[in-house]
Amino acid sequence: MRYELTDLRLFQAIAQAQSLSNGAAAVHITASAASYRLKNLEHALGTPLFVRSARGMELTPAGETLLVHVRELLLGVERMHGEVGRFSSGLRGHIKLLANSSSLNGFIIPSVSRFLSAHPEVNIDLEERASEAILAAVAAQEADIGILAAAVDTPGVRASRYAVDELILAVPPGHPLLRLPGLAAGIRFGAALGFDFVCMSRASSNYLFLREMAQREGRSPNVRLHAHGFEAVLALVEAGVGLALVPRSVAAEALAQVRVGAVPLAEPWARRELSLMVRADGRLPAFTAAFAQFLLDDPRVAATRDAPAASTPA
Known part of the structure; x- marks a missing residue:
C-alpha cells in the first residue's frame, strides 16, 4: 500500500x-x-x-x-x-478562520492585521459565512476557528465568549426615527420596515439575517441597493439613500463623526453575543492556539465582555 x-x-x-x-x-x-x-x-x-x-x-x-x-x-x-516549530524562531503555519459579518467587520480585521505583522510565517484563510454554517464547519473540522453570533451547544466544539455587540439601525442625520419619543429604549424592527434600506450583498450573512427578521414580521424589506462592504453601506446611509441594519462596532467611527445616526432596536436579537469556537478536544497546533488566544485577548474585544450575558442569542 x-x-x-x-x-x-x-x-x-x-x-x-x-x-x-x-x-x-x-x-x-x-x-x-x-x-x-x-x-x-x-x-x-x-x-x-x-x-x-x-x-x-x-x-x-x-x-x-x-x-x-x-x-x-x-x-x-x-x-x-x-x-516542533516552538523550538525554532517564531510561529509557522496556516489557519482557516470563519466568521460572520458582524464579528469580521467589527472586531476581527484589526486583530488579524496585528497578528500577521507579528508572525510573518503564519498565513490565515479568512472567510465570511453565516453563523449556522460556521458551527457546522468547525464541528466537521473543516475550519480551525469559528467566530459567530449563536448559541453553541454542539458536540465536538468548545466555545469561549468572544465579544458583545449590538445591531442598530444606521439612519441619515435628521431622519424622522431619530425624533421619536423614548428613542433611548429602542424601537421595534417592524416600525422601520416602512422605510427604504441599503444592504450588504445578497450572499452576506448580514443581509440574510435582515431578510429573516423582516420575514418574521410578515414583511419584505425594500432594498434600494446592495453594496459590497459596510463602509459603502454607511456612505449610502449618510447620503440619504436608505437605512441599514449594522453592528454598532462597525458604525462606531461614522457615529462619532455624526455622519449617520443610531436608532437602537428593542428586539432581543439586536444584542449580539459573539462566541469563538475551536475543536472540543483542544488538540490545536501551537500557532492556531496562539492565534485563538490573541483574538480573545485583544483589549478592544475584551472590553466588550464586561457587559452582562444576553438571555437570547442572535
Missing part, C-alpha cells in the same frame, strides 16, 4: 470542493496530475473513493470513512509541525 501525504491532501481537497479540478487547484497541481494521484490512491486502498454525478465528485461510503481519518491525520501532522 503506497501513497503519500500529498495524495491524502488532494483527496481531502477534492472532497471539500466536490470537484477534481478545483481540488487540484487547491493543492497547486494540474488536473491531470490530480487524476493520476487519485487513481493511485484508490488502487492502493483497493476501493473507489468517489463517484461522478451531476453535482460533481461525491464520496462513496469508503470515501466518507477515509475522509474522517484523513482530517485527523493531517491535523496531527499540522500539530506536529506546530509543536
Whole structure:
C-alpha cells in the first residue's frame, strides 16, 4: 500500500470542493496530475473513493470513512509541525478562520492585521459565512476557528465568549426615527420596515439575517441597493439613500463623526453575543492556539465582555 501525504491532501481537497479540478487547484497541481494521484490512491486502498454525478465528485461510503481519518491525520501532522516549530524562531503555519459579518467587520480585521505583522510565517484563510454554517464547519473540522453570533451547544466544539455587540439601525442625520419619543429604549424592527434600506450583498450573512427578521414580521424589506462592504453601506446611509441594519462596532467611527445616526432596536436579537469556537478536544497546533488566544485577548474585544450575558442569542 503506497501513497503519500500529498495524495491524502488532494483527496481531502477534492472532497471539500466536490470537484477534481478545483481540488487540484487547491493543492497547486494540474488536473491531470490530480487524476493520476487519485487513481493511485484508490488502487492502493483497493476501493473507489468517489463517484461522478451531476453535482460533481461525491464520496462513496469508503470515501466518507477515509475522509474522517484523513482530517485527523493531517491535523496531527499540522500539530506536529506546530509543536516542533516552538523550538525554532517564531510561529509557522496556516489557519482557516470563519466568521460572520458582524464579528469580521467589527472586531476581527484589526486583530488579524496585528497578528500577521507579528508572525510573518503564519498565513490565515479568512472567510465570511453565516453563523449556522460556521458551527457546522468547525464541528466537521473543516475550519480551525469559528467566530459567530449563536448559541453553541454542539458536540465536538468548545466555545469561549468572544465579544458583545449590538445591531442598530444606521439612519441619515435628521431622519424622522431619530425624533421619536423614548428613542433611548429602542424601537421595534417592524416600525422601520416602512422605510427604504441599503444592504450588504445578497450572499452576506448580514443581509440574510435582515431578510429573516423582516420575514418574521410578515414583511419584505425594500432594498434600494446592495453594496459590497459596510463602509459603502454607511456612505449610502449618510447620503440619504436608505437605512441599514449594522453592528454598532462597525458604525462606531461614522457615529462619532455624526455622519449617520443610531436608532437602537428593542428586539432581543439586536444584542449580539459573539462566541469563538475551536475543536472540543483542544488538540490545536501551537500557532492556531496562539492565534485563538490573541483574538480573545485583544483589549478592544475584551472590553466588550464586561457587559452582562444576553438571555437570547442572535
